Amino acid sequence: MKPDSDCKAQSGDWQREVPNRLADVSAAAAAAGDFLRRHGVAEAAAHAVHLALEELLTNTVRYGRPAGPSRVALVIRTDAVVARLEDDGGAFNPLTVPAPDLPPDLDARTPGGLGIHLVRRLVSGLDYERRAGRNLVTVTVAR
Amino acid sequence: MLDITLKPAPPGVTVQLAGHLDAVTAPQLELQLEELFHADPTPVVVDLGAVAFVASAGLRVFLAGAKKARRAQRVLALCGLQPQVRQVFDLAGMTPLFLVYATADAAHAALRQQGAPP
Numbered sequence: 623m624k625p626d627s628d629c630k631a632q633s634g635d636w637q638r639e640v641p642n643r644l645a646d647v648s649a650a651a652a653a654a655g656d657f658l659r660r661h662g663v664a665e666a667a668a669h670a671v672h673l674a675l676e677e678l679l680t681n682t683v684r685y686g687r688p689a690g691p692s693r694v695a696l697v698i699r700t701d702a703v704v705a706r707l708e709d710d711g712g713a714f715n716p717l718t719v720p721a722p723d724l725p726p727d728l729d730a731r732t733p734g735g736l737g738i739h740l741v742r743r744l745v746s747g748l749d750y751e752r753r754a755g756r757n758l759v760t761v762t763v764a765r
Numbered sequence: 766m767l768d769i770t771l772k773p774a775p776p777g778v779t780v781q782l783a784g785h786l787d788a789v790t791a792p793q794l795e796l797q798l799e800e801l802f803h804a805d806p807t808p809v810v811v812d813l814g815a816v817a818f819v820a821s822a823g824l825r826v827f828l829a830g831a832k833k834a835r836r837a838q839r840v841l842a843l844c845g846l847q848p849q850v851r852q853v854f855d856l857a858g859m860t861p862l863f864l865v866y867a868t869a870d871a872a873h874a875a876l877r878q879q880g881a882p883p
Binding site for chain 1: 785788789790818821822824825835853856857861862
């Protein structure tokens with residue numbers, strides 16, 4: 623994991639190429655959250671971006687079987703934080719994942735399947751495109 | 766990074782967590798809970814007071830842990846949920862599935878009064 627000082631110097635921007643291992647993607651997601659907090663983004667929005675990156679990137683590692691690293695870029699706008707994720711794994715559109723059934727009864731619940739649900743509930747915008755064999759996901763979190 | 770510290774609170778135990786509960790660290794908690802459900806102490810109170818981040822991998826461990834606890838006739842309770850963590854539990858519809866307390870002391874005191882597992 624490269625320290626933040628290695629990132630593009632332009633203030634308010636952050637980008638990484640993240641090896642597709644759980645340890646690397648979880649660390650990158652946390653680093654993104656820390657970067658946002660350092661740049662004055664409120665806790666709720668920084669947390670939402672951290673969680674969205676953690677869930678989307680770990681999904682790619684677990685199910686996408688990408689050949690190369692995932693790319694992550696953050697842009698801090700006055701009204702929102704925009705995160706762009708790109709990977710060359712199998713086509714996966716997070717918008718097509720059905721909402722899980724969440725019965726308030728322990729015996730009726732099956733563990734798993736909550737990641738994308740959390741992302742959709744915590745972010746203000748989620749867009750997906752499949753282009754030239756790559757998944758392009760754009761996450762927008764209002765500030 | 767996740768630090769796990771066990772604090773005896775007879776007849777139960779507190780599992781004090783510090784750090785992030787994500788895809789990398791969740792399996793550590795899973796192993797720890799598994800071990801405790803095979804041993805004597807109950808209730809098992811997981812203190813999330815120093816946990817700023819819980820991802821779906823962490824929720825999965827709590828849900829599986831609650832199911833195992835029920836089968837093993839153990840009580841699993843949570844305490845110290847920070848606002849962002851509480852929100853994640855709420856969005857996942859998990860809050861109603863757990864006994865949730867403000868602090869570990871409050872949890873053990875309340876559960877001692879209740880006595881046997883529900």
